Amino acid sequence: MTRWTVTWTKAAENYYKRMERAYQVRFQKAVQELEIDPIASKNVKRLHGELEGLYRFRVGRFRMVFRIIEEAREVRILAIASRGDVYKH
Numbered sequence: 001m002t003r004w005t006v007t008w009t010k011a012a013e014n015y016y017k018r019m020e021r022a023y024q025v026r027f028q029k030a031v032q033e034l035e036i037d038p039i040a041s042k043n044v045k046r047l048h049g050e051l052e053g054l055y056r057f058r059v060g061r062f063r064m065v066f067r068i069i070e071e072a073r074e075v076r077i078l079a080i081a082s083r084g085d086v087y088k089h
């Protein structure tokens with residue numbers, strides 16, 4: 001089975017780089033799960049409303065919002081933020 005490619009927006013990458021090392025390790029494990037199957041984890045939920053078509057991955061008190069691009073087998077990480085901030089525009 002072909003693995004998925006995970007790409008990051010600049011904003012998500014910058015937020016990740018500023019995180020505490022312990023959370024970076026947890027996010028690395030989350031990204032590894034996304035590379036295998038982006039919707040298999042119990043921490044992944046499909047979003048609704050204005051964010052229809054996107055998914056979120058829960059990592060402790062943080063959320064990683066991403067889009068799945070089926071035809072390219074790509075997972076695009078759009079945002080990382082604390083639970084209370086990630087869904088705000």
